[in-house]
Amino acid sequence: MGFSKELISRRNFLKLAAASAVGLASGKFLAYEREGEAYFEPEVWHPNFDQIKETQIQPSSQSFSGLDGKYQVGVPGVVKMGEREPGQLKRPEWPREILAQPVRKVKTSRPEIALTFDDGYGYTSDILDILERTENDDVCISTFLIGSVIQKNPEFARRVVADGYEIANHGATHHTLTTLSDEGLRQEILGDEQIVQSVCGQTTKPYLRPSGGTYGQREVDVAADLGFRLILWSVDPQDWKLGADPQYWDRDAKWLEDYIIPNTYPGDIVIFHYSRYSTVLALQPILDGLRGRGLKIVSLTQLFT
Numbered sequence: 001m002g003f004s005k006e007l008i009s010r011r012n013f014l015k016l017a018a019a020s021a022v023g024l025a026s027g028k029f030l031a032y033e034r035e036g037e038a039y040f041e042p043e044v045w046h047p048n049f050d051q052i053k054e055t056q057i058q059p060s061s062q063s064f065s066g067l068d069g070k071y072q073v074g075v076p077g078v079v080k081m082g083e084r085e086p087g088q089l090k091r092p093e094w095p096r097e098i099l100a101q102p103v104r105k106v107k108t109s110r111p112e113i114a115l116t117f118d119d120g121y122g123y124t125s126d127i128l129d130i131l132e133r134t135e136n137d138d139v140c141i142s143t144f145l146i147g148s149v150i151q152k153n154p155e156f157a158r159r160v161v162a163d164g165y166e167i168a169n170h171g172a173t174h175h176t177l178t179t180l181s182d183e184g185l186r187q188e189i190l191g192d193e194q195i196v197q198s199v200c201g202q203t204t205k206p207y208l209r210p211s212g213g214t215y216g217q218r219e220v221d222v223a224a225d226l227g228f229r230l231i232l233w234s235v236d237p238q239d240w241k242l243g244a245d246p247q248y249w250d251r252d253a254k255w256l257e258d259y260i261i262p263n264t265y266p267g268d269i270v271i272f273h274y275s276r277y278s279t280v281l282a283l284q285p286i287l288d289g290l291r292g293r294g295l296k297i298v299s300l301t302q303l304f305t
Contacts, residue, residue: 089301094206099224102215105234106267106303112296113268114303116142116233118209119174119275121149124156126280132163136287140299144170144209144231147195154199161200166299168207169193169228177210177219185222207231207300231300233271235264239279253281261289267303 106114117127131139143160145167150157160167171177172191180188189208196204208228210219215230223230237259256278264270272279290297 089299089305091203091301092206092304094229096224099206099227099229100220102220102230102232103269104232105269108267108303110296111266111294112298112303113264113266113270113290114142114300115139115270115272115297116144116168116209116231116300117272117274118144119146119149119170119273121153121156122275123277123280124153124159124274126277127274127283128159128163130280130283130287131165133284136284138291139287139297140165140302141297142166142168142207142300144168144207145192145196145204146170146174147172147192148174150195150199157196157199161202166207166301167196167200167202167204168209168231168300169196169204170209171211174211176212176214178214178216182218182222185219186226189223189226189228204228231269233269235260235268235270237270237272239272239276239282253278253285256282257285257289260286261293264290264293264295266295269300269303 130136131141143165145157145160157167169189169192171188172195173188175184175188177185177188193204196202205227206229208223209231213232220230237256239256260270260282272283287297
């Protein structure tokens with residue numbers, strides 16, 4: 001899912017701010033328009049560490065300083081094995097030649113698929129509540145977090161980790177990576193890593209999902225140099241469009257079930273978002289339907305293991 005971006009004048013900004021009750025700040029802004037909502041971020045973004053509490057993090061053998069030298073990048077991630085018992089997996093530590101290979105689907109002989117959730121945080125509690133049901137003890141998801149959103153809603157990210165689910169990198173501001181300079185690209189990736197580490201005490205490495213799935217060789221190389229591998233998807237119901245785009249008004253929770261359940265196979269990476277109630281309504285039937293086909297829903301780490 002991508003944001004549309006445009007520079008807006010002060011006059012238009014005032015109109016939009018009045019309509020959406022968004023406070024006015026000085027200077028130029030980039031307008032992010034998504035699903036009928038307007039988001040404003042400074043043109044030049046820098047991590048605001050005053051808004052987040054620093055976590056004491058033990059450095060690992062492959063750690064190095066973050067942008068401001070305060071944080072260590074490379075803290076091992078702990079991932080549960082799709083069960084409430086304390087089974088754990090260590091995230092992969094791929095060499096650069098593997099990191100430089102984007103992934104849409106994993107070749108596997110096991111009946112496993114990865115269910116991933118992206119930005120759009122309207123129904124986080126509803127979805128996590130469903131996943132925490134007893135009948136879903138065998139389910140583990142992977143969530144791609146946006147740094148600027150986590151700064152405003154740190155409890156959500158902490159709950160994802162506390163519930164044993166996997167966290168991954170979706171950029172500091174959800175910028176389209178191909179529009180950034182090399183330094184901007186590094187800041188987008190490492191800025192998210194720093195914020196998530198400071199909030200959750202865990203790394204997002206080695207998983208990076210580019211905003212909108214947009215990338216080129218430059219983005220692959222920069223990400224690999226920083227220790228990240230691009231993770232895309234093979235099954236996309238475009239659930240974030242439901243109820244937002246007139247072309248998709250005839251699609252509902254039942255449509256999501258009918259699309260996902262028969263079209264998902266071992267090794268698939270499914271992309272969902274937290275932003276639509278239709279996803280909430282469809283989630284439990286989808287989990288049950290995938291199980292009925294003999295598929296196990298696991299973290300990215302388990303799928304790669």
